[in-house]
Amino acid sequence: MTRLWLFFLLLGATACQAPPPTPPPSPTAVSPQVLRIGVATGVFPLADIIAKPYRQAADNIVVQFVPGNTAVLLADLDAGNLDAVLSPYIPEGNERWFNPVALAGLVLVAHPDNPVAGLSLAEAQAVFNGRLTNWSALGGADQPIILISREEGSGIGAVFQDRVMAEQRISVNAQALTGDEALRAAVAANPAALGFSMMGAAEGVKVLAVDGRSAAPETVQDQSYPLTTPVYFINRTASEPDGALRNFLAWLQSAAGQEVVGVKYGRVR
Structure with missing residues (x-):
């Protein structure tokens, strides 16, 4: 009889305990924003020297540099396959927004x-x-x-x-x-x-x-x-870049970005 009483006592005590709290949901990982930047083959070393420092400085932005012929790159830019182009040449009649980022x-x-x-x-x-x-x-x-x-x-x-x-x-x-x-x-x-x-x-x-x-x-x-000759950042439209693209350009023209540029090229700032 004593054993049976102890069994029900323990059973009741267990039933009165509060259930363990539900763990908070894991934070959802935010996918990095990917920028595709075309780079004229003759100035592709510029992409090589800025890739790692920008990756370390950027917040959830990944840049893919695409080498090519300037005319082909600009056609891809207009088609929406690229977000911007780095080139030493601005074609006649260009209506896209551009700004120098280095001197070559x-x-x-x-x-x-x-x-x-x-x-x-x-x-x-x-x-x-x-x-x-x-x-x-x-x-x-x-x-x-x-x-x-x-x-x-x-x-x-x-x-x-x-x-x-x-x-x-x-x-x-x-x-x-x-x-x-x-x-x-x-x-x-x-x-x-x-x-x-x-x-x-x-x-x-x-x-x-x-x-x-x-x-x-x-x-x-x-x-x-x-x-x-300058190396230009060329945007897809006639307007200044915004969002992640503006972040990339701002870093490239900042003191930190220009210090990296100065390893192989002339600085514009």
């Missing part, structure tokens, strides 16, 4: 073993126009100059046409290659080759001085290098 330098590139140290702008124009055809006229070896140029729609090609060639046309004998990497590879493989690229991207080739000045972050920032 258009550079002439030759084979690493080429003894020529530099050219004047007038010489560069004469060479690419086909009026000067032998390296010996420039202080080099007695061999024909092999011209390497860029494909139609290249932003760097357009900058070269505007800043170096002006009203002159590039010789029909120039080899037009797609992409900055292909151009540099062709120049690096041919001791007689001459091409053009952008400061910061010209690896594996010899960068020639222009009018006695070499391209460097300091000389493009003070614009003493004659072929200094």
Whole structure:
């Protein structure tokens, strides 16, 4: 009888205990916002140096950098496949909002073993126009100059046409290659080759001085290098960017962002 009484006493005590509290719901993870930024191939090293610092500074924003030809990138921008474009070239008639984020330098590139140290702008124009055809006229070896140029729609090609060639046309004998990497590879493989690229991207080739000045972050920032050119952030619309895109641009133009830019390029602020 005593055992039965103890059993009911314990059963009643257990029944009177409050149920354990319901644990709070787990916070719902917010998916990061993804930005797709097109980058002209000649200035793609800019994307390389800003990717990690921005990822560390950004709050739930992921940036995917897409290399390409400027004309193709702008077409993708208009089609909604990209959120913005970084390029050294703004096409005529452009109605999209744009703003500079860095200063770069258009550079002439030759084979690493080429003894020529530099050219004047007038010489560069004469060479690419086909009026000067032998390296010996420039202080080099007695061999024909092999011209390497860029494909139609290249932003760097357009900058070269505007800043170096002006009203002159590039010789029909120039080899037009797609992409900055292909151009540099062709120049690096041919001791007689001459091409053009952008400061910061010209690896594996010899960068020639222009009018006695070499391209460097300091000389493009003070614009003493004659072929200094801005790198622009180009928005999809005529309005300033907003939301995550505005966050990215604000960081890129901030003191922290410009410090990163200054590793390989000239700062705009």
